[in-house]
Amino acid sequence: RHGPRPSPHTLPGGWLRAALAEDACPVMRIRAAEALGESAAPDAVAALTKALTQDGMWAVRAEVARVLGKVKGAAAQAALIGALDSEPDARARKAIVEALAALPAPPVIARLLRVAEGDSSLLAEAEAVKTLGRLRAPEVFAAAARALGRDAWADVRRSRALEGLGASRDAAALPILKEWTAPDRSPRARAAAISALGALGDDLPELRRPITQHLVEVIEAAPFRAQLAAIAALGRLKDPSALGALGALHRGALDGRTRRAAYEAMAEVRDGQSPDRALAGLRGLVETLERQQLGLRERLDRLTPPEST
16 A cells, blocks of 8 residues: 655655756646745745746746745845846736745836836736835836826736735825725726725725715715725724714615625624624624523413403
8 A cells, every 4th residue: 555645845855856847747847836935945936937938838937936925035035136037928917026025126117117107917027017016116106106106907906006006004095095996986096996996995094084984975886896995995994983984785685695704804893803703793792682682582472361252
């Protein structure tokens, strides 16, 4: 009988490097890359760098990029920046840009700015603006302004730009994001701006109350996509002043998904806990009230005389 197959994470570095370079199974190559990334040794980073540009499958190259982003360091940074000069696949280019979010260095910001100005991959171009915000680069405002003025499939440029502004932790993003929650904006951009407001308020406590007040004004008449985004943002902000608006949606919304989302957001606001724990507590309260109501009805039935026939 054969014993259990060893995990790649317990295998020697030489075996892992060979598996990454030569194994016919893409899943095995990805697992080898993940194991090599845990060591971050120079020979491991060199093997990952080679796979980033030479592996024949875009999905493997994308996973290798993510591993290098976690490895960090000058060698990983150089590998990711260099790969943007040669990577042909739009999905892998996007993964490389995402990986650069872990490397807040001037060469990274400079390369992301070039991608944000225009790239062969729309996904990478849009993601670059978002990544500039995640890196808290002041240049995100100019990059976002360009992106917000350009149409794209599924409004991806505007959506990622708004997400980048929300991640910037800069109060100067507030008026821009509020402007993009207006009813005349596209549904996708409007929802992205609302979600970004939730992120901004979560990072900057001094903005939570004004953002909550704005979202409460928006939420009632917003269309479905924007309404769900506003509900989630209010749950994230956990400001008790939102409970009235959330309660009204929970009681009166026609769509069950909206009522459910409002219910969960109320639980987050009330308990300030994780959604699962807060929801469990609120469910328990509702079940207790239902049992009490049933008991009252049974007692009332016993007290009410039967109708004469």
